[in-house]
Amino acid sequence: MNHLASITLSQPGRNRRLRRYTKRDRAALTLMGGVPLLLSLAFVWLPALATVALSFFNWTGIGGFSDMKPAGVNNYRIIFSIYPEFPPAIEHNLLWLLVFFVIPAPFGLFLAHQLNKQLRGSRIYQSILFLPVVLSLALVGFMTELVFSPTQGLVNNLTGHAGQHNLIDWLGNPSLNIWAVLIMACWRQTGYVMILFLAGLKSVDPSLQEAASLDGANEWQSFRHVVWPALRPINIVVVVVTVIESLRAFDIVYIINQGTNGLELLSTLITANIIGETSRIGFGSALATILLVISLAFVLPYVYTTFRKDTRS
Amino acid sequence: MTAATFTGSRTAAEAAAPNPNRRRRLRPARAFLHVFLIATCIVWIAPVLYALYTSLRPYADTAKHGYVSVGGHYNLSNYTTAWNEADLPLYFKNSAIITIPALLITLWLASMVAFVVARHSFKFNLAMLMIFTAGNLLPQQAIITPLYKLYITIPLPGWLSDSGHLDDSFFGLILIHVAFQTGFCVFVLSNFMRTIPHEITEAARVDGASEWRQYWQVVLPLCRPALAALATLEFTWIYNDFFWATVLMQTGSNRPITAALNNLTGQFFTDNNLISAASMIVAIPTLVVFFALQKQFVSGLTLGANKG
Secondary structure, X not given: OHHHHHHHHOOHHHHHOOOOOOHHHXXXXXXXXXXXXXXXXXXXXXXXXXXXXXXXXXXXXOOOHHHOEEOOOHHHHHHHHOOOOHHHHHHHHHHHHHHHHHOHHHHHHHHHHHHOOOOOOHHHHHHHHXXXXXXXXXXXXXXXXXXXXXXOOHHHHHHOOOOOOOOOOOOOOOOOHHHHHHHHHHHXXXXXXXXXXXXXXXXXXXXXXXXXXXXXXXXXXXXXXXXXXXXXXXXXXXXXXXXXXXXXXXXXXXXXXXXXXXXXXXXXXXXXXXXXXXXXXXXXXXXXXXXXXXXXXXXXXXXXXXXXXXXXX | OHHHHXXXXXXXXXXXXXOHHHHXXXXXXXXXXXXXXXXXXXXXXXXXXXXXXXXXXXXXXXXXXXXXXXXXXXXXXXXXXXXXXXXXXXXXXXXXXXXXHHHHHHXXXXXHHHHHHHOOOOOOHHHHHHHHHHHHHOOHHHOHHHHHHHHHHOEOOXXXXXXXXXXXXXXXXXXXXXXXXHHHHHHHHXXXXXXXXXXXXXXXXXXXXXXXXXXXXXXXXXXHHHHHHHHHHHHHHXXXXXXXXXXXXXXXXXXXXXXXXXXXXXOOEOOHHHHHHHHHHHHHHHHHHHHHOHHHHHHHHHHHHOOO
């Protein structure tokens, strides 16, 4: 697709010719682009900016705007010094990110590389490995409860730990439950990464690999020097997907225990501060701002480089 | 996508006539690879099969024999219980009321934006694409606090919302799905529309077609494959949404099924057998879409990714 895109784009005369629009066309184009833009600005970007602004206030949110009290950086000071849930939440988000980089990303690439070899039954393998991706993360949360339930779960029953004397409490033990959740999260993420890499591998010219193996390169050498360099664009996409999915992590832990007792995440802390009994809008916004800044640090450079390349050509 | 499928079929054609010597030499490695893949697939499908198996057994039997066991009765009674007692049809209806309009409006709005930015060279195109795409990549929790305040402030006529506000209404949920998902669709559709030769709209313009007609009658029909791919993907994503519905829809009986399942657990679904059955029922629409339209589903994902 990239080739086609650059071919059509490389006809500068056609693109850059000054075109004069009639009044009606101008109105039509303004509406076509303007209405969706307004929606995105009003319901995504305005809240994003307001998150940052609200983080400098104290507000229970019950009264009107008059109840807002300027708080300076006090919310942040509390978060970083005495808020007991914050260190574990950051730790779990980082662990999530680390595990996603160490397990689903390379394993997804490995599976994609194997499945790209014109295997018999490749489609069936692909379907099975990809199946968890179509299930909702909430459903993966229920699956986690089924598979890791202490007395009724698959894992404990298979390994003989379902009895009273040697029970492993996968969901209730605060130092174990994050691992049960991560195993199921990886279960879903691997198929996602695999499909992305498979698409990337399809665009690697197979004659290059053929040439490499004729020159005596073994499988690892031809992967390392022929396939891997060609996967660069997909690698960037996988990095972005991995980071975003780890920052968004929410549903599975929320299903299990609403993100408490060993399953704290930034996202669950934010949610607890607005829909809990004591809503602390300013404090929740400060947490959300931290999440927002981390994600924008990845998203903006990615989006910028992607599109600048397009419009330049 | 056209280029991707093109290279795909070329690979297949070339591999159809391999060097016979090489093929024989690779055989043991191939066999090992199959064994490895089969083992991996068994592990991968195990949680789903376990849920399916559990859902087919009455609670009394699993309590007596244990969950990982054979024997006792196998029937669909958990399914009928879940379906009737928890009123699942109601929640499926809620899901449909939210998913279908959200899906259609998202595709419509996104295709218009894509037409503006991909078929014209305005100065603001880069900014537009960045606003939409980056917006879609933000974690939902990063914007929820002000969004929630916004939702309980904006009034809505009574026939659209029981609460009188955007909050706790179908309209509000549809709106946030549209605002959020448009970003991804703009990204994919604008990439796709760039691959349509400029001569086609040029010709329409010479014939006096307005911009709207060029969009509606020329470009949009050519985007059918991309729209089909996006429709399958967006259906799954909107149907699978848990977060927006949990926070923005407080009335339990108005929640879509994915979010409702959480409330129903403990209230109606007291044992793992019933939860398994309910999970299977909830998964059915996405599984049907996946198996019937797997090609579209995967190409929707890769249309977005194959770009960089």
